[in-house]
Amino acid sequence: MSALLGGIDARIVQIVQNGRGITGAAGSTTTLVRRLSLVPPLVGQPYGVTANGTAVTYTIGFMEGIVEILDHLAAQLLAITGLFTSVTKDYTGDGSLTCTSLAPVTFTSPVRLAVADTAAVFSTHAQAIAIPVGSFRRSEGKAPLDDPGLDGAAFDRAYDIVWGTTDEGDGVNEFDAVSLVTVKAAVEVGVLVGQGVASLIKVQGTETTADLSSPNERALGISLQIRRAMTCGELYQGNDVDPPIIMCARDGATTTRMVEGGGRMIVSTPFVMTLAIDNTNPYRP
């Protein structure tokens, strides 16, 4: 696994396989630290706003973070467009956010708004949509699910991460400490079809082998489960992987297809992720 995507791969495994978000499950005791880069693509020009010249870390709720991001961007725009020569915010350390004054700001370091959520327990919502441990299993040998050589006993509810394209956009600022990379990947899950392979179904919850008679229903239910967990900010964010994922969204419709091997269906859900890469990290394997 490449150094660039190794951490992202590990995060997806935490979400899909290891129960990230469920209290007590592996990967859910990590301190949540969200690092968000808000750098507009301005080539070759160091610029930005930071609080006291350094990245800011403080405790804040997720929605508060969204509001803060928008507020922060607005402040930058005001400064950049010259309406104000200086903009400063006062970040208090008690978790609350106050905006006390407008004061001089130095355009020397890039914008990096770090939002730290140090709670080890995820929100009720995140826990509700988190995928229980053991619901899915990584494809044996990380084999593509459409390879008929994959053992039938290892197919049902096996998942594979199919990496697609990366894109850095047109205006990457190499002087910035952080830049954004877009990565596309599909999470594919194997679903067995037909009663003849009933003994090989990996049943979960209230599922029974009779559910094999409605594979599409089962497949699309699985895709919804994965989509909700994969796009839950609390579950994918965190500085414990590098580069951190700052955004993960569904990238098109979920599709199903039959493949060789006898009674095998693959349900594929594409995602697009934005990564905040550290420009000082070579990300070598």
Place this chain on the structure above:
Amino acid sequence: MSVADAARRAAHAGRKIVDALGMRPTTVCIRTEVYAADIADGSTASTTTDTAIVPRPKVVKLADDKASMYGANPVGLVQGHAILSTYEVGPITPPFPGGGSTLASLVSPTTVDTKHRALVLLTGPDFAAAGEVCVIVHADWTKPLRGMLVVQRAPQNASGT
């Protein structure tokens, strides 16, 4: 005993003689693997049981195909090229009173689930010391006197390869 059963018994006796004469150098075992959890990336079998088919059936190499994406034999065997060897195994005597095998009795499909796997292990002078692990890709038990298997090199990640 029906005529068919008598014929199978005779065929089985004949195959025993051929084996005893050393004309069947390859030992064919049904390898049953049991895993503690669902078979997944990185999992290893907790129990591996090899049951030899007696008498030893004939093993004939049918073809070498291109490997699937999932891989085939260790590259050391063929100097860097991953090939997918296919073998014909048989005849195996169908059941008769006192002997023979059905396909089901060989591979025990009723116990196959997400924690079990049935493979075929070929060992002998024509194979590497650890043998060659294969999967069954074709089985024919429709003939009155012989059951035949076609097996193919197991993917790299199947245990024992």
